[in-house]
Amino acid sequence: MIDMKNIIIIVLAITQASIAYADKLLIPMDGTQKNHLKAYGIAYYVLGQEKEVEWLLNYKGGSFLMDDYENIERECLLRGVSFTTMSEAKANRIKEELANPAVNADVVKLLKVPKIAVYSPKTAQPWDDAVTMVLTYAEIPYDVVFDDEVLDGKLPTYDWLHLHHEDFTGQYGKFYASFRNADWYKEQVAEAEAMAAKHGFDKVSELKLAVTKKIRDFTAGGGFLFAMCSATD
Template structure:
């Protein structure tokens, strides 16, 4: 298995502390096959945090279960939302935590203490943006009943991001080429972006999107948590690497591409990817990908036929990836997207691969400055081949989706309690 673990990652991982919640009586929310609704269980955990109470995340115990203080209100909320739970006495709860602390067991307890302020970067803030209605994160946050706010380019340009803890990007194009593919954006969507660029003094949408990409990177470096899926993960790094270089064809902005654009890319400015080659432009509304970061490049919305595997991390020493990979199933069905998965040789050695298929990396983590990011390939964890990508997935049909659970692991991650490093 491929693992890129830097010293910085290791130090950050061990900075998370074992939970210290004391209980009168406790509610155990199992996350194994005994759970009636895995996705809504995360919503219960978030609601407890929002109420000012702590949540113990039991890493590698019954699929990454949660334990909270027992109250009539929380019990009622579990019943209303269809979430399975078990009542534990104070003695049993304490014994369970002691059991998980055993150094011979690959299990541990992490205390979540504060509900993260969540935002989703999406053009639905300013335009119809029908494609964004199928954003997997918007879908699962709504289904799990986890509150969030919507932001777009203006909020980033105005410097609003530091007000929040957790930022999601889905299938955005930060290169200023309006998606390049499959009628991704309507003329209304394009006009809105042109208007924002003009309002803030940018001559091109690509210049405005670069400023947005840099603002997102600064948010992360300043201590924010970034979660990106599909083309957003790919185009964010392309835009950062191409700062000061024209990589946008005339069909998008009226002038040509710098003939030396490829050689001028600066991979030191990117978060996750390096040594990638830009794809040629087939013209607006054409069918092309952005670069060979995408392991299914040239095939657009391709549906892989296989599965990808989550790595088994140490709950006591590799705490961060252990949290982000909690699941009741370690093998997950691959799913398509404009950026389906990440070519292995394009992923920086500083990134940690947490899930991989036979030929690509699907789920990766890294750090920049005081912040962290996770990139997840693909469009919709329950998307099907030949399906209409504009039709939202009904998560009532997929309450146990292991692919969607990875998204929700990331939602809870910023709530983890930290302690001072010993090194």
């Protein structure tokens, strides 16, 4: 017959087993990963908890390695992110393999969660900008900034600046020939001209030149810039 003391021991053993975690958690980024974008969000989440993340370049698609703990496993499950757990010894063996000069791979330590800004008009719809759609889906927080914030000197408060299809020439994009009579195009032109007048510029091109110089100073000061589409022109 099992006495109360034995019951308590069994309960404690089961409880301890249920909360036992491996030393390390690996988030693969190869074909075994069910949700790559959400996986980036998990890496951001862990950094936000002031925990270190190691980026294993060219290992399983550029996997993320971190300490295993209760909250991170739960977050992975909630967000549908694939992961595996392993011992500290196994993780060290993997890193030793990647450190071999004959292997085209490396380990990058991620220590700080970056503060992200997206340069986008306040009137833009969520589906207008691929960058904001990706960041939102990945659950990576960001602020939307535009000409007001840039000219007010807010960029140095951020680590990353993302640009999508923004035209810095002051020519209102590349749609004049096809859409110059469309209501939405006329609204964008009116908004740009109003913004230029607000900041004391006679032309939108002068406004955008001032904004461009601020962005140039941001990158020269160590800020990271990601540009795509017409923003690279």
